[in-house]
Amino acid sequence: MKSEGRVKDFVSEVYRHRTREVIWITENAWYVRDGDGNPIFIEGTIQDATDRITNLAFVERQANLDTLTGVASRFRFLRCLEEETLPGKTGCTLYSIDFDRFKEVNDLLGHATGDLVLKLLAKRLQSIVNEPSILARLGGDEFAILQPSLNSQSSIEAMAKKIIASLREPLRISGHDLTLGASVGISMFPSQATGAEDLLGNADFALFQAKAAGRNGFRIFDLELRSDIQHRKELEQDLRDAITGEQLELYYQPIVEGGTGVVQGYEALMRWNHPKRGFLPPSQFIPVAEDAGLMTDLGNWAIKRACQQAAILPPHIMIAVNVSPSQFRSASILVKLRRVLEETRLDPKRLILEITETAILTDEALAEKLLREIQALGVGIALDDFGTGFSSLSYLQRFPFNKVKIDRSFVAGIVDQPANLAVIRAVLGIGRDLGIKVVAEGVETKMQVDALLQEGCKLMQGYYYGKPKPYVEIVGDQSVAELSTLIPKAPDTKIRLVR
């Protein structure tokens, strides 16, 4: 006799004979044959599989639900999303939701409170989501709502507003009134996405846009915006090659004595000669560099190049270089400065770094220390764009600036806006009292020059006196005789005078 060939191997639901309670069994059976191979009977086993099966159901439920909040899990959500974006489906709308200040709550009040906040907010969201739409927690404080229907713009907007309003109501938790708020990004299938992954990506992209625009807002995905970001990504990639590829260049704008027009120095302004896109002004690449963490490299390059080029200009010519907040905060700036001054042999007194108030805002004590250390090298510091941010006159008293540059928005209004004139007058007054030089930026007309002179402003910069221009042109403005006497003093400075 031999046994072979499975007949059955399955799970079924039966009743336990005595108690009538439902249990699960697995049956496993096979033929038992005689010596000629003819089946004579069936032999098998029956096993109680109740534990295994209920565990499986439990696991399945666990996989479908988010354990903390009880809403759908990421796993279930992705499955639904796949289903709703199959070919032939009518369409769906996806809302990607992110709490605006959740990280702060977690950091300040601890994870237990963070969890409680998530639970309460999930409950609020659940109350505005009706079947067959599903609400899911995708992770952290990221939630999503999937509506398996195509909706009008107005109903989508109404839903987004409802989501935001529900999350904006304050929460009272352990004696704290917390108001979090949320941002929402929305994308639709099939009009804006080719499949599940694309739809998720686009909703997230819209969410990113909503967050960038401020809190408690929503954005519906926009294809044009997406290409904007791609453009930015490409620029970021190219920017990495720009420094090494010698694609960057400094232009120089004169800073003059108002009235006489005598050049006191130049401000170095960066330009990018992009191999495909042509000449780009800083507004088109500095924000990209900041986001990509490349600003320090770019800024350090500018300091070095400006010092090299300034070293062979006449010794009375000052050179101003812009330093971004991130570059200023990095501890290496002092080391870099020392090295560059040594290498180029530029008299530190001819160099002035321009910083904006943002550079000093995050850590004022540290900023003050750094300012003093830079000044100890002999290098000057100017407060740039004065008046555009929070800058108050008290900054000028508190921090050791050598110069302050009044933003061009004030200069533009000097003739006909009394409030602008008042600010300029105040800055000039403080400058006189504290021995801080004042430069008026963006001077474009003779009327502005006259008004500034009348207020006692001595230094000016702007298109009226000259636009930023390439180094070779400012070299041309200086006397050749002076240059030739200076060049031997900087033997290791490699400068090409002709482009």
Ligand code: C2E
């Ligand atoms: P900024 O430091 O305030 O530089 C002055 C800007 O105003 C320059 O723009 C200049 O071309 C422009 N400008 C000068 N005079 C006039 C005028 O009369 N009218 C008008 N409408 N504009 C005038 P640019 O070169 O496009 O630079 C923009 C900004 O980019 C600079 O503003 C500075 O914040 C930043 N930047 C430029 N080069 C560097 C750099 O090497 N490092 C860093 N960190 N930032 C830089």
Ligand code: CA
């Ligand atoms: Ca500047």
Ligand code: CA
């Ligand atoms: Ca400025």
